[in-house]
Amino acid sequence: MSAVHRSVLQHELIQIFEAAAQIDSATSATEIIRQLRKRIERYGYAACLITELPRQDTGMLDEHILVNGWPGEWYEHYMAAGYYRHDPCATLCRGAIEPFLWRDVYHGLTNSNARRVMDEAKEFGLRDGICIPIQDAFGDPACVTVAGSEIDLAPAARCTIHALARHAYSAAERLIGNSRRQPRQKLSEREREILQWVAGGKTAWEVSRILGISENTVTTHQRNIKQKLNAANVVHAIVEAHRRHEIEL
Incomplete structure (x- = not known):
């Protein structure tokens, strides 16, 4: 590796560390969104959502959302239409370990309801995105989703997105998740x-x-x-x- 490449890599790593520190020190959901967007917009990602993933047959996602950075009109439409029941990314996220691209999910869709969810997201400027599956402290599924109209999928960009998404989830869980989670009920x-x-x-x-x-x-x-x-x-x-x-x- 040349000295120039080492210098560029070091600069990028420093930026990631600084961004992660800013996200970690956030004191509100608004600040988490602001700091995350500030770092990922350069890669074409304009929207983000940090949420726990309840069973999809409930159709109820809103009360499980930790940080909402989706476009307002899309959020309202998604909730009103009950799209969580059919969202193929949510389905995959519940069992996935590695981050995945929306486009890869879309290409394999055969269910018309699932395809409709992703087709209509495009109408609101969310043409492609990345989902980062996460398990919370209890082993329950959660997810960070970032999306935009034209996104950078270069390896360096994806590594940055993955790293900052996990920091954003940790910050959201610290600020919001723990404060509202009911103690887990044990069986008698x-x-x-x-x-x-x-x-x-x-x-x-x-x-x-x-x-x-x-x-x-x-x-x-x-x-x-x-x-x-x-x-x-x-x-x-x-x-x-x-x-x-x-x-x-």
């Missing part, structure tokens, strides 16, 4: 016992016979279990309880 001993039997293939009636309680009581416990684990169904509850180390499989 009886709930764990019931779910353990259900995970072993037992029906509600069979569990009631094993434990000497009514089938209605078992069903009530199952309903409470799903609420505590924010699970769509019993299978989802089993998976979530195992992930939290509350039952064994």
